[in-house]
Amino acid sequence: MKNLYKKNLLEDWNNKNKMEKAKVRWGIIGCGDVTEKKSGPAFNKVKDSQLLAVMRRDAAKAADYAQRHQVPDWYSKVEDLLDNPTLNAIYVATPPSSHFDYALKALKAGKNVYVEKPVTLNAEEARLLSEAVIKTNGKLVVAHYRRQLPMFLKVKELLKVGQIGAIRTVQLRLWQSRSPELVTTGAADWRTDPTISGGGYFFDLAPHQLDLMLYFFGTPLSYDGFSQVQDGASSVVDHTTGTILFENQIIFNGSWCFNVRSEDNIDRCEIVGSEGKITFSIFGNSILLRSDQGEKEFVFDHPEHIQYPMIASTVAFFEGKGPNPASMEEALTLMEIMDCFSKKEIKPFHTRK
Template sequence: MQTINWGIIGCGDVTEKKSGPAFNKVPGSKLVAVMRRDATKAADYAMRHNVSKWYANADDLFNDDEVNAVYVATPPSSHLSYAIAALQKGLPVYVEKPVTMNAHGAQQLADAVKQYNGQLIVAHYRRRLPMFLKVKELLQQNRIGSVRTVQLRLWQSRKPALVTKGAPNWRTQPNVSGGGYFHDLSPHQLDLMLYFFGNPVHYSGFSLNQAQATDADDHVCGSVVFENNVVLNGSWCFNVAETENSDLCEIIGNEGKISFPVFGDKVTLKTESGQEVFTFEHPENIQLPMIESMVNYLNGVEANPCTIDEAVTLMKIIDAFATKINT
């Protein structure tokens, strides 16, 4: 098995615990270099995480002969350019979500993967967490019968506790993030819906800026119909009172219901025979199972855990839901 020697582009907050340390915990994987435009911060990250090399220029990392795979963990506005640059160098790429600013960019990236015969994995890491594998298992076992509807809700205050607080809030700058908190958080949720229910045949929605607190829309609604006739209705609101914070997904069938918080640790199964609750402890570095799966993919042991083509579909849904209403 080939050792995958990773270089990180953009060693910011998301890499401190969620992902960065996991690259050295997975067999056949090693973090050998990091890059950040702020040289002082790049050097500090390398020192604290015991990484042997750091750079302030992405080309220097791409040209490092020891690096044979790249993790793009910058804000979304630079995902496309860095990912394509890595593919041009023949390097496999792991890209944070949202994969690009919009569906057009995602398709450009998909075209580049084909053009350069490259390998690219999108960081929809919840696909590999035991909690969501359990949900998929319950669905495959038909524990709630035929799925009729999915109700997805994420309501948060204007300063959501779900997002990292250590950096300037680029998440509410549409020219950097693609939108607002919806663009940052909904990819986790909506990708799981694609993972559970397959291809969508129809999707539509709208967004608006109710509170006018930032340039980003803070209220988004949308619906999806999947090819198996499952119907999803989603509501995202980032201007409610803290007492009304809510994170809930309800999958309702003709024989019961599966419910869980996408950003939580508990799955509840309710049927006519009673109720079961499954509680999970996520890994300390939550992306570790995805990184393990990705290393297996790069070594030809398993399939790509999340392809760019799947991410293109996701970004088309996000674009449709983010259709702006001017009030």
């Protein structure tokens, strides 16, 4: 018992010592499913970073999360969390409908912010949040974490060195059943409520994909698309299509459908060049390269906490040691594309006379 007591005292001292030394001290708003493994534990594993508090409106669930993840403080009111002077960074991990309000409050409280995607419900909120970042002189990073994963860094590298020659076309398809396997189990209800999610599964899953297109190919010159409800049983849009023309003349075509048979599920992106093709799944772990030199597959093991690389880059940015890994300006462009693709008014096709 005496040795166990000494061990506990030592652990408490080490934890306290680490908290005092941590330069980026986090509080989480909304400790739900995404924070259990994908992100939450990573805050304590990144150098100079420590998770010190969590907030959830359900006090019992906030206390339970804090106890299970050994977080020192928990709150049921966001104001109490933001009033904690020890915290200098906030992770907004609630559903999209409250991203804008919570991120804005955190910026006004003088905290740096890491916010889940989609960054807001729509482009107008994103524009206002972008202005708030400038006005408060704060720092904000959007959790477009796939752009920091080794797999997608490899895709970017292959493109940069011209492995497939000049890019001719980019084709993306994400077709899923009405209950997508890609969505976190037990957390799907809010995703089909447009007042909370912004517009169904497209708004939950497409930001990952479209952000990577911006990351790979740069500034869009123009874009257009539309959405519709194909299945009468659906309360939200279940079919979306869109095209982007980038400044470098690369053309992207995307198709999202959430009403197919599960046997017809597909998650595929093909980047076709003059000398080959790169094929991969946004939610997979491998890249297939076909070129004039033959065929090669690259397989990756994603980090245990998949947001770890992005959180590490975010901490470096907050410390002034690196660039913003996913800026609000980029997220605004993404939300403008999302809004465009989500429109239901379809202009008639022009006919040649």
